[in-house]
Amino acid sequence: MTNGQEGYAQPVLIRTHNLTKRFGEMTAVRDLNFTIPQGSIFGFIGPSGCGKTTTMRLLLGIYEPTEGEARIFDQPVQTFGRSERERIGYMPQLFVLYPELTVWENLNFAASLYGFPFRRRERLQALLELVELRGHEKKLVRNISGGMQRRLSLAAAMVHGPELLFLDEPTGGIDPVLRRKFWDYFQQLQRDEHTLFVTTQYVGEAAYCDYVGVMVEGRLLMVETPEGLRDRALGGDIIHLRPTHALSYEQVDQLVAQPFVKGDRVTRLQDGLIEILVENASTALPRLLTWCEEQEIEVMSANEYVPPFDDVFVKLVEEETAGA
Amino acid sequence: MLKFIIRISAFIRKEIFTILRQPRLVFSLILGPFFILLIFGLGYRNVNRTFETLFVVPEDSQIGELVEQYAESMGTNIQFAGVTSNADEADRRLRAQEVDLVVVTPADPYNDVQNNNQAVFSLYHYEIDPFEQIFVDVLGRRYTEAINQQILLTAAEQGKIEAESMQEHIGAVAATAGSVRTALEAGDGLAASTATEQLNEDINLMMAGLGTGIAIFDSVQETTAAVDEGATTVLESRLAQMQDSLAILQQIDTGQTDFEEEIEAVATIEGALEEIDTVMSEFRRIDAGVLVSPFRSEVLSITNTALEPTHFYVPAVIALLFQHLAVTLAGLSIVREEREGTMELFRASPVSALETLLGKYVSYLLLTAVLALILTALVIFLLQVPMLGNWANYALVLCTLIFTSLGIGFLISINAQSDSQAIQWAMIMLLASIFFSGLFLPLYRLSIFVHILSWSLPATYGTSLLQSVMLRGQSPNILLVLVLLSIGLILFLISWWRLRRKMAHE
Numbered sequence: 001m002t003n004g005q006e007g008y009a010q011p012v013l014i015r016t017h018n019l020t021k022r023f024g025e026m027t028a029v030r031d032l033n034f035t036i037p038q039g040s041i042f043g044f045i046g047p048s049g050c051g052k053t054t055t056m057r058l059l060l061g062i063y064e065p066t067e068g069e070a071r072i073f074d075q076p077v078q079t080f081g082r083s084e085r086e087r088i089g090y091m092p093q094l095f096v097l098y099p100e101l102t103v104w105e106n107l108n109f110a111a112s113l114y115g116f117p118f119r120r121r122e123r124l125q126a127l128l129e130l131v132e133l134r135g136h137e138k139k140l141v142r143n144i145s146g147g148m149q150r151r152l153s154l155a156a157a158m159v160h161g162p163e164l165l166f167l168d169e170p171t172g173g174i175d176p177v178l179r180r181k182f183w184d185y186f187q188q189l190q191r192d193e194h195t196l197f198v199t200t201q202y203v204g205e206a207a208y209c210d211y212v213g214v215m216v217e218g219r220l221l222m223v224e225t226p227e228g229l230r231d232r233a234l235g236g237d238i239i240h241l242r243p244t245h246a247l248s249y250e251q252v253d254q255l256v257a258q259p260f261v262k263g264d265r266v267t268r269l270q271d272g273l274i275e276i277l278v279e280n281a282s283t284a285l286p287r288l289l290t291w292c293e294e295q296e297i298e299v300m301s302a303n304e305y306v307p308p309f310d311d312v313f314v315k316l317v318e319e320e321t322a323g324a
Numbered sequence: 325m326l327k328f329i330i331r332i333s334a335f336i337r338k339e340i341f342t343i344l345r346q347p348r349l350v351f352s353l354i355l356g357p358f359f360i361l362l363i364f365g366l367g368y369r370n371v372n373r374t375f376e377t378l379f380v381v382p383e384d385s386q387i388g389e390l391v392e393q394y395a396e397s398m399g400t401n402i403q404f405a406g407v408t409s410n411a412d413e414a415d416r417r418l419r420a421q422e423v424d425l426v427v428v429t430p431a432d433p434y435n436d437v438q439n440n441n442q443a444v445f446s447l448y449h450y451e452i453d454p455f456e457q458i459f460v461d462v463l464g465r466r467y468t469e470a471i472n473q474q475i476l477l478t479a480a481e482q483g484k485i486e487a488e489s490m491q492e493h494i495g496a497v498a499a500t501a502g503s504v505r506t507a508l509e510a511g512d513g514l515a516a517s518t519a520t521e522q523l524n525e526d527i528n529l530m531m532a533g534l535g536t537g538i539a540i541f542d543s544v545q546e547t548t549a550a551v552d553e554g555a556t557t558v559l560e561s562r563l564a565q566m567q568d569s570l571a572i573l574q575q576i577d578t579g580q581t582d583f584e585e586e587i588e589a590v591a592t593i594e595g596a597l598e599e600i601d602t603v604m605s606e607f608r609r610i611d612a613g614v615l616v617s618p619f620r621s622e623v624l625s626i627t628n629t630a631l632e633p634t635h636f637y638v639p640a641v642i643a644l645l646f647q648h649l650a651v652t653l654a655g656l657s658i659v660r661e662e663r664e665g666t667m668e669l670f671r672a673s674p675v676s677a678l679e680t681l682l683g684k685y686v687s688y689l690l691l692t693a694v695l696a697l698i699l700t701a702l703v704i705f706l707l708q709v710p711m712l713g714n715w716a717n718y719a720l721v722l723c724t725l726i727f728t729s730l731g732i733g734f735l736i737s738i739n740a741q742s743d744s745q746a747i748q749w750a751m752i753m754l755l756a757s758i759f760f761s762g763l764f765l766p767l768y769r770l771s772i773f774v775h776i777l778s779w780s781l782p783a784t785y786g787t788s789l790l791q792s793v794m795l796r797g798q799s800p801n802i803l804l805v806l807v808l809l810s811i812g813l814i815l816f817l818i819s820w821w822r823l824r825r826k827m828a829h830e
Contacts, residue, residue: 060671060672061672101341108337
């Protein structure tokens with residue numbers, strides 16, 4: 001799925017058209033065109049200050065677009081009334097609940113803010129269970145850890161059972177174990193048919209998303225699936241071959257000439273490791289091993305290499321920047 | 325509608341819990357103002373200042389013996405610090421603030437008066453407080469009035485002594501008149517003529533001493549309008565009658581046999597003497613102090629209780645404190661939501677500006693009302709401040725005051741860029757209220773354009789209305805309540821409008 005393209009199995013929930021926001025002379029985001037299908041996790045990835053939060057605020061109706069339009073539930077965001085807002089949950093980047101109140105009181109406040117009925121005890125308890133804050137209800141928020149505060153923020157954003165959740169860097173500044181847990185929550189929410197719009201600085205988190213938007217300096221470079229991103233960055237799958245003895249130049253030349261190798265991309269790495277670009281690793285790997293047998297090359301290991309998204313991201317940005 | 329109530333309740337509970345979670349804040353909110361009032365109540369001394377006063381009396385001046393006596397007559401306002409003839413030394417001591425006041429007595433008061441000038445007592449002070457300067461001015465006038473009154477008192481006492489001596493003369497004149505009558509009734513023209521000559525001498529002697537001291541009595545009678553004829557008028561008319569009658573007696577012929585007209589003249593003289601004697605007796609009967617100061621004032625209040633100066637200030641302090649409390653609480657409210665980022669959450673949520681504002685209004689109104697209840701109970705039961713009015717009226721005034729003050733606070737909060745700016749504006753409000761709400765300076769002392777500022781402060785209405793309710797037991801002036809309420813409603817509407825804009829998309 002590329003920037004602005006459609007063809008999802010699910011109906012489109014969010015649609016932007018040339019969405020632009022300027023603050024005085026400075027353009028924060030420009031000409032954003034993308035669609036997000038219902039029931040998906042949409043990751044918005046980019047470095048700090050690239051316009052992720054501005055985009056989220058535009059989608060929430062906090063900011064008014066300078067140009068273009070954002071539509072959610074097939075309605076312009078600027079015309080949202082109470083009923084539309086009740087279908088949306090928002091977890092801001094920073095913790096914005098009240099330190100002098102307890103965990104329970106904060107959650108109760110958030111529920112009331114969305115007009116959630118007074119009989120809500122079970123709902124709140126279930127949410128606290130989900131974010132693993134049961135037993136901490138009576139603690140003042142100023143006395144709980146940063147990670148617990150983030151989980152409370154998430155619970156507060158979900159308290160009214162929104163169809164669409166906007167999560168602004170929900171994993172920012174928390175440890176990897178908790179980050180992993182957060183993504184488990186998000187995937188749980190997705191299974192419960194919620195749609196999530198998540199911004200993150202951690203490029204690796206793109207792997208948890210259904211679709212990823214890559215943003216740099218206020219521009220949306222692309223919208224892709226995580227696999228699609230890799231493809232676009234690397235041009236195909238990568239196989240790492242470690243023979244017992246280093247390949248000769250002749251053997252390498254022969255390998256390059258094999259039909260499963262894509263674009264003559266065979267690279268010698270350190271310690272005799274060979275990196276091979278293929279169209280599809282699952283079909284190319286048996287053919288590679290067969291070729292090694294034919295060439296009497298003893299193989300220590302051969303497997304698909306999945307590069308970290310950080311590398312993918314850097315490569316994409318470099319390519320796009322060079323292309324621009 | 326239910327969701328509307330749920331959303332408002334979110335703010336009510338949040339604000340109340342947030343404040344109650346801060347015990348020190350609650351403690352200072354309730355006991356802070358009470359202790360201020362308690363210290364004021366216990367510490368206020370309703371006394372005038374005593375001026376340490378040095379008198380400068382020129383050498384050989386007769387008045388030097390009197391200054392201390394006059395100073396003592398001023399009560400505790402003047403503390404006699406001695407007499408000196410050295411004006412430079414007195415000036416040095418005044419500048420060094422060793423004494424508070426230097427009174428320079430006139431060098432030769434008799435000469436001044438002889439030259440048709442008033443003798444001047446000059447009072448030198450080193451005060452910078454305008455109110456103390458006014459007090460010194462009043463003190464100077466009271467001092468010279470005391471001296472002037474002393475002179476009048478001396479004159480009145482002298483007049484009474486003269487009157488006593490005069491009555492003795494009157495007795496002698498009456499006896500002589502009796503001799504004339506006896507002679508006339510006996511038909512002895514010669515003896516009557518001889519006695520008439522004696523009567524003439526006695527009357528002339530009496531007339532010479534009459535009328536000097538009696539003038540004060542006459543002035544009192546005329547001022548109070550107690551009689552048709554004043555003492556002097558009586559004396560003058562009776563003396564004239566006596567002169568006329570004496571003229572008849574002086575025309576007695578020794579060969580005359582009918583003395584009917586002459587006997588009637590003697591009777592007139594006797595009657596006149598009796599009346600003059602009565603006037604003299606009345607004059608002598610009245611105390612010299614009363615003659616000199618026939619009037620005094622007596623101040624009686626129609627309030628049903630005795631009010632201490634502290635009691636007067638308590639309603640104004642309550643109004644000021646609750647205005648400040650409401651302005652500060654509301655003033656920090658919105659700006660803090662903005663600073664902490666919760667405003668962004670509100671913008672993304674279905675909560676409206678009206679719900680946000682109403683929730684905060686209700687929570688702060690409830691909180692301050694409870695604080696007011698506790699503070700009022702402490703003030704009434706511990707400070708013994710009287711509450712003469714109706715509690716419902718008291719509650720009405722206080723609620724209106726708090727409602728309007730919250731409006732000012734929210735307006736500050738919506739427009740302030742930071743907490744410190746909101747606090748600064750709240751402090752400016754407090755300062756303006758201290759000066760212009762009638763707490764220390766009565767409003768009549770302020771020029772009319774400042775009244776516009778005064779009557780735009782809720783504390784001004786609160787002070788006036790609470791004083792009426794608490795100390796006079798009156799119903800609050802409904803016009804003032806309505807104006808205050810209207811200001812509050814206008815502020816609410818402006819705050820709502822501004823908050824809507826703030827919560828709308830940027």
